[in-house]
Amino acid sequence: MADIRxxxxxxxxxxxxxxxxxxxxxxxxxxxxxxxCLFCHDAPCVTACPTSIDIPLxxxxxxAANPIGAARxxxxxxxxxxxxxxxxxxxNLCEGVCVxxxxxxxxxxxxxxxxxxxxxxxxxxxxxxxxxxATGHHVAVVGAGPAGLACAHKLATLGxxxxxxxxxxxxxxxxxxxxxxxxxTHDVAQHEVEYVLAVGNITxxxxxxxxxxxxLAGLKRDHDAVFLGMGLGDxxxxxLGTEPDGVLDAVAYIAALRQAPDKSALPVGxxxxxxxxxxxxxxxxxxxxxxxxxxxxxxxxxxxxxxxASPYEQDVAQTHGVTIRHWxxxxxxxxIGGHLSAVKLAYTRLDGGKLVxxxxxxxxxxxxxxxxxxQVFVPxxxxxxxxxxxxxxxxxxxxxxxxxxxxxxxxxxxxxxxGQDLTVAAVEDGKQAALSIDRTLRGAAVAAAE
Amino acid sequence: xxxxxxxxxxxRAPNPFWLASxxxxxxxxxVVRAFKAGWGGVVWKTLGEDGPPxxxxxxxxxxxxxxxxxxxxxxxxxELITDRPLQTNLEEIKRVKKEWPDRAMxxxxxxxxxxxxxxxxxKRVEWTECDGVELNFGCPHGMSERGMGAAVGQVAEYVExxxxxxxxHTRMPVIVxxxxxxxxxxxxxxxxxxxxxxxxxxxxxxxxxxxVDLDAMSPWPHVGGKGTHGGMCGPVVKPIALNMxxxxxxxxxxxxxxxxxxxGIETWKDAAEYLALGCGTVQVCTAAMVYGFRIVxxxxxxxxxxxxxxxxxxIDDFRGMAAPKVTDWQHLNLDYVVKARIDQDLxxxxxxxxxxxxxxxxxxxxxxxxxxxxxxxIEEECVGCNLCAVVCPVENCITMVEKAEGYVDPRTGIVxxxxxxxxxxxxxxxxxxxKPARMAEPAE
Numbered sequence: 001m002a003d004i005r006x007x008x009x010x011x012x013x014x015x016x017x018x019x020x021x022x023x024x025x026x027x028x029x030x031x032x033x034x035x036x037c038l039f040c041h042d043a044p045c046v047t048a049c050p051t052s053i054d055i056p057l058x059x060x061x062x063x064a065a066n067p068i069g070a071a072r073x074x075x076x077x078x079x080x081x082x083x084x085x086x087x088x089x090x091x092n093l094c095e096g097v098c099v100x101x102x103x104x105x106x107x108x109x110x111x112x113x114x115x116x117x118x119x120x121x122x123x124x125x126x127x128x129x130x131x132x133x134a135t136g137h138h139v140a141v142v143g144a145g146p147a148g149l150a151c152a153h154k155l156a157t158l159g160x161x162x163x164x165x166x167x168x169x170x171x172x173x174x175x176x177x178x179x180x181x182x183x184x185t186h187d188v189a190q191h192e193v194e195y196v197l198a199v200g201n202i203t204x205x206x207x208x209x210x211x212x213x214x215x216l217a218g219l220k221r222d223h224d225a226v227f228l229g230m231g232l233g234d235x236x237x238x239x240l241g242t243e244p245d246g247v248l249d250a251v252a253y254i255a256a257l258r259q260a261p262d263k264s265a266l267p268v269g270x271x272x273x274x275x276x277x278x279x280x281x282x283x284x285x286x287x288x289x290x291x292x293x294x295x296x297x298x299x300x301x302x303x304x305x306x307x308x309a310s311p312y313e314q315d316v317a318q319t320h321g322v323t324i325r326h327w328x329x330x331x332x333x334x335x336i337g338g339h340l341s342a343v344k345l346a347y348t349r350l351d352g353g354k355l356v357x358x359x360x361x362x363x364x365x366x367x368x369x370x371x372x373x374x375q376v377f378v379p380x381x382x383x384x385x386x387x388x389x390x391x392x393x394x395x396x397x398x399x400x401x402x403x404x405x406x407x408x409x410x411x412x413x414x415x416x417x418x419g420q421d422l423t424v425a426a427v428e429d430g431k432q433a434a435l436s437i438d439r440t441l442r443g444a445a446v447a448a449a450e
Numbered sequence: 451x452x453x454x455x456x457x458x459x460x461x462r463a464p465n466p467f468w469l470a471s472x473x474x475x476x477x478x479x480x481v482v483r484a485f486k487a488g489w490g491g492v493v494w495k496t497l498g499e500d501g502p503p504x505x506x507x508x509x510x511x512x513x514x515x516x517x518x519x520x521x522x523x524x525x526x527x528x529e530l531i532t533d534r535p536l537q538t539n540l541e542e543i544k545r546v547k548k549e550w551p552d553r554a555m556x557x558x559x560x561x562x563x564x565x566x567x568x569x570x571x572x573k574r575v576e577w578t579e580c581d582g583v584e585l586n587f588g589c590p591h592g593m594s595e596r597g598m599g600a601a602v603g604q605v606a607e608y609v610e611x612x613x614x615x616x617x618x619h620t621r622m623p624v625i626v627x628x629x630x631x632x633x634x635x636x637x638x639x640x641x642x643x644x645x646x647x648x649x650x651x652x653x654x655x656x657x658x659x660x661x662v663d664l665d666a667m668s669p670w671p672h673v674g675g676k677g678t679h680g681g682m683c684g685p686v687v688k689p690i691a692l693n694m695x696x697x698x699x700x701x702x703x704x705x706x707x708x709x710x711x712x713x714g715i716e717t718w719k720d721a722a723e724y725l726a727l728g729c730g731t732v733q734v735c736t737a738a739m740v741y742g743f744r745i746v747x748x749x750x751x752x753x754x755x756x757x758x759x760x761x762x763x764x765i766d767d768f769r770g771m772a773a774p775k776v777t778d779w780q781h782l783n784l785d786y787v788v789k790a791r792i793d794q795d796l797x798x799x800x801x802x803x804x805x806x807x808x809x810x811x812x813x814x815x816x817x818x819x820x821x822x823x824x825x826x827x828i829e830e831e832c833v834g835c836n837l838c839a840v841v842c843p844v845e846n847c848i849t850m851v852e853k854a855e856g857y858v859d860p861r862t863g864i865v866x867x868x869x870x871x872x873x874x875x876x877x878x879x880x881x882x883x884x885k886p887a888r889m890a891e892p893a894e
Contacts, residue, residue, distance in 0.1 A: 035518035038843050041801030042817060063518075103798035103844065 002246055002339045002367045003270040008292025011264040017290035018263055021182040021316075022086075022112060030116040034063035037108045038099060045094035045110060050420070050428045051078035055094055059113055071121035072128045074114055079129075079153045080146050080427045082122060082192045083175045085114035086183045088424050089279075091312045122191050131201040132159030137441045140165065140223040142210050145173020146423045147229035147413025149196050150430030151437075156201040158438045163223070164202060167209035171197075173231055174414075175423060177255035180283040181263070182290070209381075216385040220408055225437045228396065228404070228411035229430060233378030238275065238371055240333050246340030247333060250274065250284040250372035257287055264291075269368030272296045273343050275330055276372030277307035282314065284370045285322040296322045297364065301329035301348050301355060334363065343369055377415055385409075392417035401436035402429050410437055452757035453764045454750060456490070458730040459623040459648035459708050461581040463554035465490035466725065466765060467749050470651075470712055470733035471558035471584060471627070474743070476532055478542035485546070487743035488750060491554025493651075493733060496531035496586045497539055499561045499571060504533040509673030513660035515686060524687070525736045526658045526680035528673075530592045531560055536574070544578040554731075556625065560586040560598050563608060565615045572620040582622045585612060587638070588629035588654025590681045600654070603629035606641035613645025625710060628652040628694075630687070635694040639704045649708035650698065651733060653691040655681020684736040688714030692727060699728040699773040716745070718752025728770035784875055785868035785887070787859050788834035788850040790814070790827045796847035799823055803838035803848060811837050830860040858890040865890055 009017070025033065037059040045055045053074050061070035074081035090096070090111040101107035121128070137160045141148045144166035152162040170176055175189040197204070208214050210230055219226045235249050246269065260266055268291040274281050277300035289296045298317065300307055303326045307314060314324060325345075332344035342365045347358040377395045390397045390405035395417040398404055402412045412429025414421050419429070454465040468491040469475050469484055476495040484492060498504060506529055515524030532539055547555040557580045561567040575583060586593075587603030594600040602608045609626065616624045626642035628635060630653040642650050657679050663670035669677025691713025698704045711724030716737040724732045737745050762768045792803065792815075804817040804825050814831035815838060816824060827838075839848040853859070855867035865888040876884040 032519055038800045038802060040799075041805035042823070043801075044799070044823075099798040099800045 001336075002341065004246065004267050004367050006267045007264050008268060008270075008294075009264070011262065014264040014291060018181045018185070018287075020185045024119060025109075025112055025116045030062055030067070030113060031065075033109045033113055034059045036100060037063070040099055044097035044099065045108075048093045048097045049077075050093070050422065050425045051084075051431065053077040053081070053114075055110055058117055059108065059110070062113055062117060067117045067120035068124065068126050070113075070117035071126070074117055075121070075128060078424065078427050079150050079196055079431075080175070080192060080423060081114055082118035082195075083146070083179075083184065083189055084424045084427065085111050085118055086188065087175070087179050088422070089310045089313070092310050093424070122188075122195060127195070127198055129153070129157050129199045131156045131199055134161075135159040135441065135445075137161065137224040138163070138222075139225045139227065139437060140219040141227045141229060142214075142219070143167075143173060143229040143231055143413070143415075144171035144193070144204055145229055145231050145413060145426065146175055147231075147415075147426035147430040147433075148173070148227065149193065150427040151227045151229060151410075151412065151434045152202045152430075153196045153199055154431050154434030155437060156199045158434065160201070160224075160438070160441070162202045164204045165208040165210065165214055165219075166204055166206050167212075167230070169206045171204055171206075173229075173426075177258055178251065178280075179258070180254070180287055181258050182287075184258070211378075211381040211383045216382060216409070224408075224441055226409045227430070227433050227437065228409065228415060229413040229426070230381055231414045232375035233381055234376050235371060236374045236376055238330060238333075238373070240330060244333055244335035244338055244340045246367060247369045247371065250276070250280050250370040251375060253370060254280065254283055254287070257291075266291060268293050269366065270294045271366045272368045272370065273364055273366040274298045274370045274372055276300065276370075276374070277302065277309060278372065278374070279309050279313060280375075281370075281372035282309045282317045282322075284372055286317050286320045288368070288370070289317075289320045289322055293368075297366075298322060298324045299328055299330065299343075299345060299364075300324065300326050302350075303327060328362070329357075330369075331357075331361065333369070340366065340369055342366060375414070381415075395419075398429075400432075402433035403436060452754045452762060454490075454754060456731055456765055458554070458710065459582060459625060461491070461554050461556065461623055462552075463490040463731065464552055465750055466729075466731040466753075467721065467746050468492060468554060468556075468710070468731050468733045469738060470735040471495050471586065472735040472739075473527075473529060474735060474738050477534065477539075478546050481542075481546050482549075484738075484743045484746075485550045485553050488746045489553070489743065491556065491581075491731070493556040493558050493584050494539070494543055494580075496558040496560045496589070497536055497571065497575070498531050499567055500536045500574075503535060504530045506530055506533050507673045510671035513671045513680065514684075515660060522736070522740045523685045524658075524660070524682055525684040525739070526655065526660050526682040528591050528678060528680040531558075531586070531589070540574060540578050543575075543580055547579055547581075554582075555580040556582045556584050558584045558586050558627070560589065560593060563597055563602055563612065565619075568612060568615045569619040572616060572622070576620060576622060580622070582625060582648070583616065583620065584625040584627050584651060585616060586627055586654075587612070588627045588631075588652075590629065590631055590655055590657050591679060600629045600631055603627075603638055603654070604632055606637040609638045610641035610645040613642050613647045617646035623648040625649045625651050627654055627712075629654045630690055630694060631657050635697055636701050636704065639698045639701075639707065643704055643707050647707070649710060649730070651710035651712055652694055652698075653687065653713050655683050656687050656690060658682035683713065684740075685714040685716060688720060692723065695724060695727050695729060696773060696776040699770065700776050715749075718749045718756065721749055722753055722756060722768075723772075725765055725769050726772040727776070728773045730765075730769070780872040783869050783871060785864065785866065785870050787853040787857065787864075787866050789829050789832045789853060790834065790836075790838050791849050791851045792825055792827055792838075793847050793849070794824075796844050797825060798844055798847075799825065800843060801825060802841045802843065806837050806841045811835060833861065862887075863890050864888060 039056045058070040058073040094110045095107035098107035141164040171193045172189045272293045274285045328345040331346045334342040347360040396411045410433040413426035471493040475492045511529045517523045589599030626647040661670040709729045710731045711729035712733040721732045804815045807815040842848045857866040874885045
């Protein structure tokens with residue numbers, strides 16, 4: 001009989017497990033960490049940052065006892081700097097190319113320093129931005145995730161009115177629903193949303209999903225420009241036929257986990273298998289372990305090097321007792337009485353670049369299986385504009401200014417093609433789109449005046 | 451094992467590492483701890499004349515400049531001379547000397563500028579059977595306003611006069627401690643020598659204000675809202691001290707006068723530098739106050755190991771070897787050429803050398819080579835200034851490579867191998883016998 005239940009660990013233990021995994025720096029720790037920065041010329045960390053934060057400058061400001069000034073430097077380039085400080089795969093970005101990483105194997109702790117600075121701005125309530133002089137333009141933003149909020153914020157500072165249409169009843173997007181709870185403690189994603197909205201001239205309409213409650217045609221009719229930042233609406237399936245009870249969507253579970261005030265109330269299996277090799281797989285595996293799952297195994301069809309989860313994240317999972325098994329994929333969900341009892345896995349190998357089954361299999365008993373094999377764009381979201389907006393690889397195609405093929409419509413974040421599926425990349429998309437929208441609207445105004 | 455023993459102004463010590471006259475040497479308890487840790491000698495904190503005890507502030511006495519990781523690189527104080535009764539100090543000195551006969555015990559003194567005061571204190575100090583006295587002519591705060599300390603040290607005539615009195619009234623060796631708060635250290639050093647000093651010690655602390663408290667809008671640190679200048683010491687004053695030591699060592703009138711070097715000594719290497727300029731001992735205070743007495747273990751082992759590696763058996767084997775190399779600018783060889791070289795294997799690509807050269811110097815370091823981030827020296831522009839090597843965070847990554855005879859400096863066209871100082875340079879209107887540069891043959 002499947003063993004799935006809530007409260008596998010004492011509630012206090014679970015609460016502690018979901019505390020800050022990487023605690024905030026003390027002022028002294030921040031100073032010591034900041035003083036290691038070499039203030040590089042044309043610094044590699046800045047180049048590696050999708051939002052081009054002036055990292056050497058903000059670190060120098062921390063070292064010079066000006067964390068508030070450091071926060072402004074960060075937020076000027078990345079208004080979601082607080083969440084990015086917590087969720088960026090810094091080992092693949094700024095910290096990965098830090099010259100001290102290259103020379104000593106120990107990068108400046110840029111992410112934690114960024115958190116130190118942005119925390120200072122949040123805790124003191126220091127607001128650096130205000131709405132710009134009114135332009136009379138009104139822009140619709142679809143999705144209150146990192147891309148949409150970054151776009152809305154920049155537009156507001158440039159003097160445009162913004163209405164954000166959000167499908168859920170809470171803003172934040174994946175920052176609020178898609179990040180492991182222990183990376184975003186103290187409701188920081190909501191504090192960040194509040195900080196962004198405090199600029200003014202931004203209205204959020206909740207429960208408005210494009211294609212369901214609103215249409216692109218309607219948005220275009222009622223606004224001077226539209227930004228699409230609705231993310232990815234669905235997840236990939238295993239394609240193994242009818243799924244028995246106990247097979248769950250990792251993205252949905254992670255969202256539920258984030259929103260649960262008492263995490264010990266979440267039912268979790270004794271033996272958990274996670275299918276996938278990305279951040280979602282790591283997050284669900286680590287969190288089910290923190291909830292008290294006895295055995296948690298990540299199953300990935302390729303090798304360690306091909307996992308999109310960074311080596312650091314893999315280490316985090318393994319340190320928490322998660323087993324990662326490579327070169328195998330699920331071929332059958334074994335059920336007893338309609339409930340999952342095991343998963344049959346086929347060993348895989350590369351054959352001339354193509355992934356093939358070796359013919360060997362193994363059956364892993366499990367109570368719960370999480371699918372973490374990627375999210376997909378839902379074309380139905382664009383239903384009324386179907387065919388008008390060019391797609392690429394199943395997502396919206398945009399140019400360098402984040403313009404779609406449809407005039408007056410921009411897009412960014414996970415719903416566009418060629419992205420990195422990172423919060424920080426989404427923020428950059430939103431920022432660049434806002435700048436492009438602003439140029440376009442001002443250009444049109446100038447042209448009209450002439 | 452190298453022999454670290456020294457004899458300085460007739461005073462013998464097992465090693466050249468002495469604690470300077472300062473808080474660490476204020477009483478028996480501390481000095482005994484220091485001797486147990488292995489210090490070769492101490493200069494007991496300055497004694498004043500008998501009478502009502504000195505009163506110190508009960509606010510902050512110390513301030514500092516911190517480098518990264520809060521390493522203290524500059525330190526200052528407004529503490530006065532000992533605030534303990536004279537007789538107590540004398541009894542403790544006598545007791546410690548008796549218990550530690552092999553260690554140097556020098557007593558620092560500061561009394562009003564009249565012969566009787568000096569005569570009186572010297573007699574009482576002799577009773578302790580200490581090895582010598584050091585005349586505190588350097589303390590820049592508190593006592594100088596009362597006509598003592600730096601107020602004496604800044605006037606050569608007073609230095610000579612007081613030194614002479616002391617030599618007349620005691621059989622003990624007399625060391626004169628000099629203040630750096632003068633435009634030239636030579637006049638007071640010369641005066642000390644004329645007055646019969648057995649040695650000089652330098653430097654005392656440098657007049658300083660460590661900072662401004664931007665909340666209190668007062669000096670930092672402050673005593674009840676007001677601050678005053680203090681005396682600065684620690685690593686930041688070492689270059690000032692080394693220069694003054696070298697000035698005395700190479701000046702015809704003061705050369706040969708034994709010197710006890712003081713200022714920013716933290717490691718064996720700092721000490722070795724003072725000894726190489728001719729010092730017979732070194733005195734340490736700040737490093738002990740920051741790290742505790744056991745730093746002397748590193749100093750002794752380091753100096754001994756280095757001497758072994760170099761083949762120096764005794765300190766006299768290398769003492770003063772660097773002094774003859776100290777000269778004036780006008781005697782430097784203007785035909786000597788170095789060019790920076792960046793070791794690409796050690797380079798961590800921080801780009802600091804590039805931006806320093808680009809923004810503030812000679813635009814002689816690339817940041818891109820064929821479109822790739824790479825830092826290389828452009829010899830045509832490099833003047834050999836050393837800025838890049840100074841700012842490089844990796845030791846020995848950037849070195850200044852001496853160009854051999856025959857090298858044609860692409861910047862100037864001058865062929866290396868000549869030796870022209872400013873005294874012989876054609877651009878010097880005062881040159882008696884100007885020599886032209888050796889230029890490369892123009893290409894056919």
